[in-house]
Amino acid sequence: MNKPDPIPARLAALKTTPTPDLKQQWRDLFDSEPPPFNRRYLESRLAYRIQELAYGGLKPETTRRLERLGEELGGGDRSKRGIRADRDRPITGTRLLREWQGVEQIVTVTADGFEWQGRPYKSLSAIARAITGTRWNGWTFFGLKNHRGRT
Template sequence: MTTHDPIPARLAALKTTPTTDLKSQWRDLFDSEPPPFNRRYLESRLAYRIQELAYGGLKPETIRRLERLGEELDGGDRTKSRIRADYDRPITGTRLVREWQGVEQLVTVTAEGFEWQGRPYRSLSAIARAITGTRWNGWTFFGLKNRRKRT
């Protein structure tokens, strides 16, 4: 007797599922609001999440390998990654503006990090999370791009 795996059919159905239903699935599977990205992104992340829940996530050895690769980039030294981040950071006094759900959000770059609504923050991601209630890359949320060339 063979057992039927419903996961491939569920993944295939994502291609024809209305976007509103994809967003509803996102809320169910991630317990958060879907990001405002394109449909293809929603489909791919939902497909991964469905498989992750059905078959399990990354193997521990894969996670360890990814962590080792990350450490090769900065030697495991959080100071080096922070220095790189500071290199790309806008100059002190810069004001970042983003409208979110009809409300203008204003962030000021400070010498120590960032300030939003009179409160200091170390990262733009923390501010984006406070504004939206979901995890965001702060640089993406505020429309900043890394213009530094990789050598």
């Protein structure tokens, strides 16, 4: 007869474990001090680590592929994280046109952002908000959403 797997019960127990005990588990499982993040982060990382140690981690080929993708997408350079890739951004000088409530709105793509009505903006969302008075995804508002992510 097979012994029941203790891992699911151990994972479930993380939800009710006091935070100081979670931090001690972190020290035991990662051999380092826990990061100063919130409880949910500690729970999720501990759950992953418990499963990784019990069942094995990523296959070596998966790790290599993730490392290759990381290098292609910025090589771990923190300054590049969260920045839209140049291939997704319209070419400097491009004019974006949108009619809103009967008025044609024209935005020009600049080297460091966008310009609308003679004023510089860092994002299309800020311009869409200025035009409409409500929060919009600027790429969607100007009809560029469908072009993102194409290769």
